[in-house]
Amino acid sequence: MASSPKYLTGDKAAINEFLDKFDVFLFDCDGVLWSGDHLFEGTVETLELLRSRGKQVVFVTNNSTKSRADYKKKLESMGIPATVDEVFGSSYSAAIYISRIIKPQPPRNKVFVLGEAGVEAELESENISYIGGTDPSLRRDITPEDFKAIASGEALDPAVGYVLAGLDFHVNYLKLSIAFQYLRRGAKFLATNVDSTLPNAGSLFIGAGGISAPLIRAMGGEEPIAFGKPNQSMMDAIEGKFRFDRSRACMVGDRLDTDIKFGIEGRLGGTLCVLTGVSKREDWEAENPAAVPAAYVDTLGDLRVAA
Amino acid sequence: MASSPKYLTGDKAAINEFLDKFDVFLFDCDGVLWSGDHLFEGTVETLELLRSRGKQVVFVTNNSTKSRADYKKKLESMGIPATVDEVFGSSYSAAIYISRIIKPQPPRNKVFVLGEAGVEAELESENISYIGGTDPSLRRDITPEDFKAIASGEALDPAVGYVLAGLDFHVNYLKLSIAFQYLRRGAKFLATNVDSTLPNAGSLFIGAGGISAPLIRAMGGEEPIAFGKPNQSMMDAIEGKFRFDRSRACMVGDRLDTDIKFGIEGRLGGTLCVLTGVSKREDWEAENPAAVPAAYVDTLGDLRVAA
Structure with a gap:
């Protein structure tokens, strides 16, 4: 049994300590930054805070209906500056695999x-x-x-x-x-x-x-x-592009069975679960949870108190 | 391991012996009597032969898109006389369960x-x-x-x-x-x-x-x-209606995992597999087959030589 995840909401010191451990943050989008067309409060400011501290931000989505360019547009329409290179989608991951592995x-x-x-x-x-x-x-x-x-x-x-x-x-x-x-x-x-x-x-x-x-x-x-999370072909592609130190990277997501599992199986330094999406605290407290995050917050915006 | 199914095609004596064991024949339709709009050769004559020997014929279909009345029409359009009461469909089986069990x-x-x-x-x-x-x-x-x-x-x-x-x-x-x-x-x-x-x-x-x-x-x-085959709620409904002796009934079908399993789990006297549909001889000769029929013929029409 993994140890209990640390609850960070409202604990400024713990948040700062947690953020300091990582150079790269991989973000799931739906359920983390927004739900459908509803942007969660504090998303923009949290991402700005991370960038202001020199963190690399990567948006990792299983949503196959949008291309990376579509996602960049979606992020910007929500007020989140992003480049195409910062986006990894499952469609892109599949296309890469087909062209470079299957050939x-x-x-x-x-x-x-x-x-x-x-x-x-x-x-x-x-x-x-x-x-x-x-x-x-x-x-x-x-x-x-x-x-x-x-x-x-x-x-x-x-x-x-x-x-x-x-x-x-x-x-x-x-x-x-x-x-x-x-x-x-x-x-x-x-x-x-x-x-x-x-x-x-x-x-x-x-x-x-x-x-x-x-x-x-x-x-x-x-x-x-x-090819989507938690499949590690996606993590390999991300690492191939950003050449980051896995121990200094953190996966942020709302689903134990995709996001958190993806981070753990990818041997990242940390995983952070937000409670604005699919998984709830009961899910990792249950017997045989799909995965247990290292830490969790109620909403991504809770990280703002670190500022 | 069940014993090998008897191959009846071309063996008049074996066919007559097999038919004599049963008073009721339950027929799967798609893949047995026809495939789509293509009626298999000998279907009509085989059914006439069975009726002429006083056998009760029941058409048991998992096709939920058609009502019993639709099926009677389909059977008649193929030249097969039938009554609504001779038809059992999975939609009917579901409706009966909802109205009489769930209420x-x-x-x-x-x-x-x-x-x-x-x-x-x-x-x-x-x-x-x-x-x-x-x-x-x-x-x-x-x-x-x-x-x-x-x-x-x-x-x-x-x-x-x-x-x-x-x-x-x-x-x-x-x-x-x-x-x-x-x-x-x-x-x-x-x-x-x-x-x-x-x-x-x-x-x-x-x-x-x-x-x-x-x-x-x-x-x-x-x-x-x-509610469809091989679910036994359908067999119970058929038995409830026709009050037949299960040991004197035979299920005829093309699928081991639905039809033949349905007959075996329903403890019918016999099962007959036809090779005009989904399952092939390899399927019951494989390890751990879904079910093994008592007998098989290449096509339903092969039973005509009994006449």
Whole structure:
């Protein structure tokens, strides 16, 4: 059993001591900086405080619907200055893996995408061929002709060798059927991330894991290779870029099973849980918690008292 | 290890001996009588042969998209005479369970349906209140306003106490999000069936299990109560209706994990697997097969040589 996390809210000395231990802060976004379109109080000031103390700030998100450029825009629209390089998303992580590790070769080098424009943008940034995604011709009901054409293969592109599933707000039976048929024909199964839920509007919605779940079930339990937190391929990519000392880095997040686990398995110097998102204190006090953070605060803004 | 299934194709004496052992034949439909809109050769004649020998025929389907009346029409359009009473579907099985076992009481007596008209028709036949289903106002993309109204509960009906998930060819993120929110607020999780795949057009597509899978994942692994084969609530309902001797009944199907398991766990006198659907001989010859049939034929029509 890990030791109890330290509660930092309201304890200026403990906060300063904690912040001094790190040079790099990796931030989960949804549920930490904001929920949906609602920015939490004190987020901007806390990030300013960290930057003013010379800390490197990295925004690490499993949200696959947005590209890094989209995220930079979102951060700035919230009043948080950021560069594209400071953003790591699961779509980017997936694109990097495909282009640099898999290195797809013809004749089966295309990716069939279940997801939004963010996945497409990151695949494009790595020059990966793809179909599906936001293609408007697939945003419709399945027809009897589709069943035949998908079954026969007529509706399929023989160059597809990979299925990449991310969060798709336009998921439908037609796209799932096409993805399943590619998998049945041997395409490699990848997912930007498999988060069970998505925090939004102060509640929880279906996460990217809900898009791959029908395929996992139809494939008899075959799980995709997933790139979001807590998968360490993302940590390796971040480290490869920033070349930081892991012992001087802290992961800040709201979910034990993704963020905090990501930091612990990545052997970072620290993890900080905020209670503005999915996980609550009961979750790490329960038996067999997914992960136990080193410290926690009620909200990220509570760190401001350090100033 | 169960003994090897007997191969009956081409063996007239063995077929007659097998048929003589039973008074009732329960038939799975998709993958046994037909695949999609393609009727297998010999289906009609085989059913006529069984009826001419005084056998009771029951059509047992996990397809939740069709009501019993729809199925009777489908059977007749294929040239197979049938009555509504000879049809047992997973939607009917679910409706019976809700009305007769659960007996929903106000103020939370409504069912939110993920599924097609077949589920609605069976719920109506049991006077169960429902929303969702084929409601055209839910066949659209989710909007930012939806996220807020679902999260706040404004978009929800407080009378909903049950979520019933069946195969929904019009599944979308909006409907999944609403269903998930009802479940988070304590609605009971039910599924017509959780088949991993759907045979159609000579291939496999996403089954009803793919509709509940995103909800199961989002609910942290909570499984619905499911009513399709191999769930024995369906067998009990069939027995309740036909009052047959289980030792004189035979389940005919194409799937080890649903049909054959259903017959074995229901302690029927026999099970017959046809190779025109999902399962192949390798499947029961593998280690730890889902179930092993008593006998098998290449196609249902092979039974005609008994005549």
